[in-house]
Amino acid sequence: MIRLNEHQRRLWELAWPAITGNISQTLLNLVDMMIVGHLGTLALAAVGLAGQVSWFMMPIMIAISTGTLALVARFVGARDEASAILTLEQSLYLSFLLGVPVTLFGWFFGDDILRIMGAKPDVISLGYGYIRVLFAFYPIRFAGFTAFSALRGAGDTKTPMKLGILMNAVNGVLDYLLVFGKLGFPRLEAVGAAWASGIGITTSFLIGLYLLWSGRLVLHFRPSWSFHPDMARRILRIGIPAMIERGIFSFYNFLYMSIVTRFGTVPLAAHQVGLRVESIAYMPAFGFNVATSALVGQSLGEGKPEKAERITYEALKMVGLFMAVMAFILIAFPRYLVMPFVSPTDPNRLDVVRLAAVYLTIVGISEIPLGWLFVLSGALRGAGDTKTPMYITAVSKPLFRLIPAYILGFGVTIGGIHIGGLGVVAAWVAMSLETFTTAGLFWWAFKRGGWKSVKV
Numbered sequence: 001m002i003r004l005n006e007h008q009r010r011l012w013e014l015a016w017p018a019i020t021g022n023i024s025q026t027l028l029n030l031v032d033m034m035i036v037g038h039l040g041t042l043a044l045a046a047v048g049l050a051g052q053v054s055w056f057m058m059p060i061m062i063a064i065s066t067g068t069l070a071l072v073a074r075f076v077g078a079r080d081e082a083s084a085i086l087t088l089e090q091s092l093y094l095s096f097l098l099g100v101p102v103t104l105f106g107w108f109f110g111d112d113i114l115r116i117m118g119a120k121p122d123v124i125s126l127g128y129g130y131i132r133v134l135f136a137f138y139p140i141r142f143a144g145f146t147a148f149s150a151l152r153g154a155g156d157t158k159t160p161m162k163l164g165i166l167m168n169a170v171n172g173v174l175d176y177l178l179v180f181g182k183l184g185f186p187r188l189e190a191v192g193a194a195w196a197s198g199i200g201i202t203t204s205f206l207i208g209l210y211l212l213w214s215g216r217l218v219l220h221f222r223p224s225w226s227f228h229p230d231m232a233r234r235i236l237r238i239g240i241p242a243m244i245e246r247g248i249f250s251f252y253n254f255l256y257m258s259i260v261t262r263f264g265t266v267p268l269a270a271h272q273v274g275l276r277v278e279s280i281a282y283m284p285a286f287g288f289n290v291a292t293s294a295l296v297g298q299s300l301g302e303g304k305p306e307k308a309e310r311i312t313y314e315a316l317k318m319v320g321l322f323m324a325v326m327a328f329i330l331i332a333f334p335r336y337l338v339m340p341f342v343s344p345t346d347p348n349r350l351d352v353v354r355l356a357a358v359y360l361t362i363v364g365i366s367e368i369p370l371g372w373l374f375v376l377s378g379a380l381r382g383a384g385d386t387k388t389p390m391y392i393t394a395v396s397k398p399l400f401r402l403i404p405a406y407i408l409g410f411g412v413t414i415g416g417i418h419i420g421g422l423g424v425v426a427a428w429v430a431m432s433l434e435t436f437t438t439a440g441l442f443w444w445a446f447k448r449g450g451w452k453s454v455k456v
Helices: 006-037 041-055 058-077 081-116 121-135 138-153 158-180 190-214 229-261 265-281 283-301 305-332 334-341 349-364 367-382 387-410 424-448
Strands: 411-414 417-420
Touching: 006 041, 006 158, 006 190, 006 265, 006 283, 006 305, 006 334, 041 081, 041 121, 041 190, 041 229, 041 265, 058 081, 058 138, 058 229, 058 283, 058 367, 081 121, 081 138, 081 229, 121 190, 138 158, 138 190, 138 283, 158 190, 229 265, 229 387, 229 424, 265 283, 265 305, 265 334, 265 349, 265 424, 283 305, 283 367, 305 334, 305 349, 305 367, 334 349, 349 424, 367 387, 367 424, 387 411, 387 424
Parallel strands: none
Antiparallel strands: 411 417
16 A cells, blocks of 8 residues: 655645536537537537637636636645635636636637638638627636635635536537437537537526535635735736736747648548547646645745745656556557547548557657646746746747757758658657657746746
């Protein structure tokens, strides 16, 4: 039997519910892709690309949730319950209001974004219908994500896990009913998956809001129905650099996906399938990211930076073991992992499976440094240091991912002689190598120790 020390035990107590909740979300995404995949390669590519557009809006949500988690963790560590509750209330107001322009953006410009990314007309038509429905639920999605972050900062990762599983269960059932039109429901095909997602998000949020209001959770939501500019500024002071960092990341990811898209529909479909399978592999990393963020923030609130540092070192050891197992699975069994996502009747099935298996083998090599990256970035953000991740992202992504992906993928002309590119595989190799360099930069930033003296 494995015996854990105090820090390891506390990390695991917070990490496993976050891991479980996100595994359920990822499994739902996988089921979602399996269901959509049975509509054909076109639907698979369109929904996958539309999902990427959706994630480009994440920086706005991150702006509020990061500041919320860091402040709530500090206040809980300092035993200032009133300030923690006030942080939750102001964060909910901010996140809901910021979700409204995001909804409008998706409705009016979703097709333009798909077109800029290089999607073909048939992909644009299908993907835009998906985007319009999905974006309608963004104000509620933002508010729910922020509430989950507040609870995690307070040390409650079980409630977000339970509500996330509920959301995914509703989503999964409605996926089947609305995509294929079962039990009297309309057959909406790919757009049905967007409706299922939105209804699941709304159900989870309403139940979570009731629990916060009822006083059954570690944080009690007692709305004053008033705006507190000072608290809002504190949330945004931490969150805006995180928003800029995620904005930079999303922009670079947009450029990266544009590169992948230009290799063709089959490579794009393979990329989307591989990405969905890999997403389950880094769930342990996400769990330790959440646990490290909360415990580092609480330790600094207690006035114990050395404790925060020890917790981070323990998290690095633990996540390294988990990610080593994930790496082995991805590298050893790639074809078996991707085959369920492609319809047996799809004429492109063999090509999609072959390329997606190559994707998983390449990214499997970088799973351990990916886990370290998650932990170290979580430690910095939990301390309220959101500027350092912003600087690292601004430098690392273009230098080590985008430029190599483009040059190696499409080739280069030197002295009038064109050297042929390696195609989409080069883009995946560049992504894996960039994970190593980014993890190294985060380690350097953490060892410098500036995060210990950040004021929130």
